[in-house]
Amino acid sequence: MIHYAENNLGALVGNISLGFFLGMAGFFGKIFGVPFDIRHITISAANTAIGVFGMGFHTIPVKELLYTVFGVFSIGFLNFAVSFGLAFFVAVKSRGIHLKDYPEFIGILWKYFKRFPKDFFKAPVLREARDLR
Structure with a gap:
């Protein structure tokens, strides 16, 4: 366990911190009165699942559910496109x-x-x- 922590502590702390920062962004936005929200696939999918199962699957109109699922997939596609685009840009730049x-x-x-x-x-x-x- 010690060797694992020694070799992976930076990645672990980074991932945990990022999780807290993404998860608490809306809360801090509410405190400071700033309409601040995170549009990340993980957060959006989790919020959708919590909302759907919290309200009850059969109480949500199908049209609304389809719009929501389409929105979550759109956020995922945009996240992927931006991540890939930036990684591609860095890779191309590093190769000259x-x-x-x-x-x-x-x-x-x-x-x-x-x-x-x-x-x-x-x-x-x-x-x-x-x-x-």
């Missing part, structure tokens, strides 16, 4: 790829995706450079 090189880079990425689609969903196996041609 400039905007004029994007079409060629996207072409190379597309060829790789067609040849090794699993690598985009699971950690890739180590391959030799000659295997990638």
Whole structure:
């Protein structure tokens, strides 16, 4: 247990802190009179589940429930798109790829995706450079 904490304490404290910050944001917004809310998929899905099961599943009109579920999925998609976009930007910047090189880079990425689609969903196996041609 000590070795685990020693090696992972930063990640643990970071995740716990982030959870508290996200969870308490609405509360602090209410205290200070600021209309502040967190639009994160985890918080939105949890609030939806609490609301649906708290009110009773059969008391909510189907149309309202569909709008809510669509909203939660939209928040999830936006969270994913922003996270992926920022990670992609950082990765491209770290490799020194400039905007004029994007079409060629996207072409190379597309060829790789067609040849090794699993690598985009699971950690890739180590391959030799000659295997990638």
